[in-house]
Amino acid sequence: MKLDILFSQYLYQHKKLVLPGIGTFTLDPAAAIPDETEKQRSAVTGITYDSKAVPKIEEELIEFIRSHTGKIRPLAVSDIESYISLSSQLLNIGNPLYIDGIGTLIKGKDGRLSFTPGSYASTKLEDLTVIRESTEPRRHDETFSRREPSGNNARQLLIGIAALITLGIIGGGAYYLYQSNAHKKTTETDAADSVANAVVTDSTTRSSGNAYMPDSNLIARDSAAIKRRADSLAALQNGSSQPDASGKIPLKYVLEVTANKNRALRRYAQLKEFGNDVQMQVAPDSSSFKLYFVIPSAYSDTVHIKDSLTRFFLNKVRIEK
Structure with a gap:
């Protein structure tokens, strides 16, 4: 499960998603969210986008990501910041940014961001609780140093060899x-x-x-x-x-x-x-x-x-x- 799926579910619940450096997405309270059992994904309606800069990540979003990934707060913040940083780099080199369940952002020649709605994400919220390692790459995960050795020395050796080859x-x-x-x-x-x-x-x-x-x-x-x-x-x-x-x-x-x-x-x-x-x-x-x-x-x-x-x-x- 990608981190942008969590962002879309957060927007559906809280009606507002703020990503510093990217902008603010607002969902009309009257917008009809498709039922979770629907297999056909319908087009997003009622979402507006404001590119105005915001100072910091909202606490509600941090808590939402933390609760659905099982990570401690500093790691949840790191995941969000990493996603924002990589997305900003993508936009700055002229490529579109697709946020699953929300839409696509494109930076024009004048430096302004334009938003095109996408399709609703149909992921069930209860399925989000199993997310652990599939969000954006972790940074300086201190929990690795405190884990007990797994005993799988062969796997660790292969990882080391792969790193040297890279x-x-x-x-x-x-x-x-x-x-x-x-x-x-x-x-x-x-x-x-x-x-x-x-x-x-x-x-x-x-x-x-x-x-x-x-x-x-x-x-x-x-x-x-x-x-x-x-x-x-x-x-x-x-x-x-x-x-x-x-x-x-x-x-x-x-x-x-x-x-x-x-x-x-x-x-x-x-x-x-x-x-x-x-x-x-x-x-x-x-x-x-x-x-x-x-x-x-x-x-x-x-x-x-x-x-x-x-x-x-x-x-x-x-x-x-």
């Missing part, structure tokens, strides 16, 4: 992309230096009185090389699907597709923190999240690039245009 994947990917970016910068600098050196060297050998005559053919050849590189970079930035002057086309190398919003945002933030030019595409209803790189590639190099990324990230990479 760190290795992140570090390897960051190193690969760092080396790739460094190579691009070095290539551009060397091309510019070759033009400058050619002009200076040839000018000293082709002097006539006080006038220097550089070799125009050499300058034209090196200038063409620089232009081909610039065309490639421009095609990448503009998202063009046409080959540049060097025959390369920007291709999308898909690293991962997941329905887990928290995993996608954490992975996106980690890769960005290491300086990777990763991009994320989110489905309109937030049902899937795609992490990918856009790399200008010649068709003859695609297999090599894809295999290299697969080895670095230990996850099969596929190509899209």
